Every structure is written in structure tokens, then in C-alpha cells.
Amino acid sequence: MSKSNQTFLIARTLSDVFYHLKNVNGLQIRGGGTGKFPFAEKVLAISSIPELSTIEKKERFIEFGSAVTLSRILDVGRTNMSPVLYDAIKTIASESVRNIATIGGNICSGCEENGTQKSTLWGPLLALGAVLEFRKKPNDSKMIPFSQFKKVPEGYLLTKVRVPQNESEVAIFKRVGPSRRITEDSASFVFLADMENDSIASIKIILAGPIVFHPVEIENQILYTKLPLTRDFIEKKVAEAESAYDMKFSGQKSKRLLKAQFLNMLRYSFEQLM
Incomplete structure (x- = not known):
């Protein structure tokens, strides 16, 4: 029986992620791991990081950590977010998959490097004018409008998804x-x-x-x-x-x-x- 050459790492803090991004070549970041893409030789799981699992509701927007599961977003309620975002998430997979799948994973599965097929949330986030936060280290971050997002910047981690509160008639x-x-x-x-x-x-x-x-x-x-x-x-x-x-x-x-x-x-x- 051949041995697997894969290495699975678990990050507990953002500092862990920044360290591995800097020192491990060919590292693949994974959230819930429900995507259709194969695991790389070196995988870093980020779903256990508290900072990436927060939901903050502001007056003008709602901000999701990239490791927030789709089920947790639905728990916020349709009346507390844009209906098109809620309705889109309801169509994704089954409830058991939504309990594991993350908003960050759904977004990144539609990156150019993963092919031309866009994920279910691509349309709503583009229409709503969402903004993505990427971080490389504590004092190095980028805010990228979703309309300009093509792929995750080299060496960065998607940390937050900011979605404007939209009450279109x-x-x-x-x-x-x-x-x-x-x-x-x-x-x-x-x-x-x-x-x-x-x-x-x-x-x-x-x-x-x-x-x-x-x-x-x-x-x-x-x-x-x-x-x-x-x-x-x-x-x-x-x-x-x-x-x-x-x-x-x-x-x-x-x-x-x-x-x-x-x-x-x-x-x-x-x-x-x-």
C-alpha cells in the first residue's frame, strides 16, 4: 500500500496562517473542504480560526469572516441581509453540506485559476457591490471590490467579505x-x-x-x-x-x-x- 505524500496542517490563529504562507511553498488553503477541486500535497485548514468565523452587522453592511459557514449566514435571517444573497445560499447543495461549506470557499472556487465557471454567490456579490479583505500579515491588507476580483493575491488570505445592506424594492x-x-x-x-x-x-x-x-x-x-x-x-x-x-x-x-x-x-x- 503506497503512502500518501499529502501534508495536512491546521491553523488555530491568523498568525499560524501568515507563518505557513510565508514559509511553505505550494500551500493550498481550505475552509470546509467541500469544493470539487482536488487537495494539493500541502493543505492548510483554516476553519478553526475564531477571527475568520465572525459575523458583524453594521448599519450599512454586514461583514462575514471567510470561514463562516453558509448555514450560519442563513441563520442571520432573510430580513437581516439582502434577499438575493439569502435566496442564493438556499439553493447551494444540501443542508448538511451548507453546515460545512464556507462563504470564502464558495467565492474562491470561482477564481480564474479554477476555471471559468463561477460559483452561485458570484452574481449576488457582484450585483450588491461586495468588497473582499485579504491579509498577508497583521499590518498588510488589501480591500478589493468584488467587481475587480480575479484571484486571491499571491501570498494573501481572504479574511472578510463585506456585503452592503441592500433593500431594493x-x-x-x-x-x-x-x-x-x-x-x-x-x-x-x-x-x-x-x-x-x-x-x-x-x-x-x-x-x-x-x-x-x-x-x-x-x-x-x-x-x-x-x-x-x-x-x-x-x-x-x-x-x-x-x-x-x-x-x-x-x-x-x-x-x-x-x-x-x-x-x-x-x-x-x-x-x-x-
Whole structure:
């Protein structure tokens, strides 16, 4: 029977993590360990670090330690966070998996180095304007807007996820693809809209899965549109979204079904403003 060459380390404090990041080459950080990616030869478990397991609710945002489990986030309650974040987490795996899986692990599984498929929380965190905190040592940290996040900076650890408290009047999360698991057909759709003086004051449209589609130009065109929306206006904007999608992902035949699903979800979301 061959011996395993893998080394598993357990960090009890952030100082432990910083030490290992500095001195151990090829180190893989793991939270709950529920991801589909294979374990490296050298693995550091961080789920036992108290500083990474905190939840702080502020007036304008809620901050989760990167090792907070998805079940603990659900325990905060749907009324105490953005509904699209709560609804997205409810669709992830089973309750037993959510008891172990962490928010940090879900985010990092969608990094560029792990492929193009984005995790379930990618869409909601992008739409909500989340900010990620990374630390290399006690006095060396980076705050990276989620919209700019591609991968974990070399030598750093994801420590906190700051999510703005969003109370959009229309907040819709939809997931496509197989239930409870991520495949190349999985994607998350998020639509947020706020109204003021009978017009649209803010709007976000996000699709995240094997591709990320955020039609900013269409969002800007819709701002200040008078309500209620008309059927003609809705169909015009859906057609424009289809053209923008085709232009960005031309030649990707595998995305045709996803496009049809996206357009149906977008049309449904606009109809909530009629």
C-alpha cells in the first residue's frame, strides 16, 4: 500500500496562517473542504480560526469572516441581509453540506485559476457591490471590490467579505441548471431595481455562470425611465440585451440555451415594473 505524500496542517490563529504562507511553498488553503477541486500535497485548514468565523452587522453592511459557514449566514435571517444573497445560499447543495461549506470557499472556487465557471454567490456579490479583505500579515491588507476580483493575491488570505445592506424594492435571484450542484450549465441571475418619483433610480442586471454578463450600457439607458414600464419598452430592452449578449459571446454555441434562459428571466424581471 503506497503512502500518501499529502501534508495536512491546521491553523488555530491568523498568525499560524501568515507563518505557513510565508514559509511553505505550494500551500493550498481550505475552509470546509467541500469544493470539487482536488487537495494539493500541502493543505492548510483554516476553519478553526475564531477571527475568520465572525459575523458583524453594521448599519450599512454586514461583514462575514471567510470561514463562516453558509448555514450560519442563513441563520442571520432573510430580513437581516439582502434577499438575493439569502435566496442564493438556499439553493447551494444540501443542508448538511451548507453546515460545512464556507462563504470564502464558495467565492474562491470561482477564481480564474479554477476555471471559468463561477460559483452561485458570484452574481449576488457582484450585483450588491461586495468588497473582499485579504491579509498577508497583521499590518498588510488589501480591500478589493468584488467587481475587480480575479484571484486571491499571491501570498494573501481572504479574511472578510463585506456585503452592503441592500433593500431594493425589486430584488430577484434565479438559478438555472441542475438543482443543488454546479455544472457547466449552472448560472445565477440577479436583478435589482429601486424607484424614486415614479421612475427607476437604480438597476443592476447580472448573469454569472460559465460566463459573466453585466450589461452596464443597458442599465444606464434604463435609469430615470418613467414607471410603469410598457410592453413595447420591455421587448425593446430585451432585444437590446440579446444583441449585447451575442456581441460579447459570439461563436460560443454552448451558451445559446443560457441566453434564452437569461432573456426569459430578464423579461420576467422587467414585468415586475409594469
